[in-house]
Amino acid sequence: MKPADQFLEHPMPTRPKAPKKEVRRFRTIWISDLHLGTSGCQAKRLLEFLKATESETLYLVGDIIDGWQLKRRWYWDQTHNNVVQTVLKKAKKGTNVIFVPGNHDEAARQFIELDFGGIKVRDELIHTTADGKRMLVLHGDRFDGVIACAKWLAYLGDSMYTVILKFNQIFNQWRARAGLPYWSLSQYLKSKVKNAVSYITKFEDALADEARKRGLDGVICGHIHKPEIREIDGIKYCNDGDWVESLSALVEEADGELMLITWHDVVSQHGRHELTESLALSV
Numbered sequence: 001m002k003p004a005d006q007f008l009e010h011p012m013p014t015r016p017k018a019p020k021k022e023v024r025r026f027r028t029i030w031i032s033d034l035h036l037g038t039s040g041c042q043a044k045r046l047l048e049f050l051k052a053t054e055s056e057t058l059y060l061v062g063d064i065i066d067g068w069q070l071k072r073r074w075y076w077d078q079t080h081n082n083v084v085q086t087v088l089k090k091a092k093k094g095t096n097v098i099f100v101p102g103n104h105d106e107a108a109r110q111f112i113e114l115d116f117g118g119i120k121v122r123d124e125l126i127h128t129t130a131d132g133k134r135m136l137v138l139h140g141d142r143f144d145g146v147i148a149c150a151k152w153l154a155y156l157g158d159s160m161y162t163v164i165l166k167f168n169q170i171f172n173q174w175r176a177r178a179g180l181p182y183w184s185l186s187q188y189l190k191s192k193v194k195n196a197v198s199y200i201t202k203f204e205d206a207l208a209d210e211a212r213k214r215g216l217d218g219v220i221c222g223h224i225h226k227p228e229i230r231e232i233d234g235i236k237y238c239n240d241g242d243w244v245e246s247l248s249a250l251v252e253e254a255d256g257e258l259m260l261i262t263w264h265d266v267v268s269q270h271g272r273h274e275l276t277e278s279l280a281l282s283v
Helices: 043-052 067-072 078-092 106-111 145-149 151-177 185-192 194-213 263-270 272-282
Strands: 024-031 053-060 096-099 119-121 125-128 134-137 218-221 228-232 235-239 248-252 258-262
Touching: 043 053, 043 078, 043 263, 053 078, 053 248, 078 096, 078 119, 134 194, 194 218, 194 228, 194 235, 228 258, 258 263
Parallel strands: 024 053, 053 096, 096 119, 134 218, 218 235
Antiparallel strands: 024 248, 125 134, 228 235, 248 258
């Protein structure tokens, strides 16, 4: 007797497997200031970035979950869950994930030197690049005079910042309908207001000076939501930016080169439709 499938004159064709999307691979990725738990967090775009990149080591450089805002008002979108699950999945698959708490998730500092779900919690540490450069990695809030000396003022500033972000969301919804690209009001204000520029410069100088005192080659931080790579008196200062405004990350190539990339850099290479389809299937 013939096998059953031989009685079919026109067997159903086998559906070909979809080609696996290529991802950008780095030796190391640093991201910070995600502010999960706030409406300002660009969680969907962050997910696209995480899905489209891989690294041997992933640093979460503080303010990953915004405990300050969650105490005032509970906000936790499903996409925020997906971000956490994606990071945990990366750790499970072998990525070395290191979480360095910041001021907005300072409650996690009680767990420093412990490991959870494959994620190491550390206060600060030294990262050695592939070309031998020794870089201090920390969030940076302890070098912020406002945080260190007048925390009440930091809370007030955070509330004002939330209002600016809310306005920015509404404004960018209008820009999107008009076919215009994303624009950050707070980044614009930071670049134009003299006191803000002075504050940022002092912050950068203080961190570079700390790295110099320790005999290191540079420093990598977050906190001020201003992505930057520059030399300060022979010290390499790197800030990986944030996922509220700049949507940026610091990455290390296989040869040790450090550079900043953004969500847009990744999306332009992969195509927005492909990334969205991939997220719907895998999350």
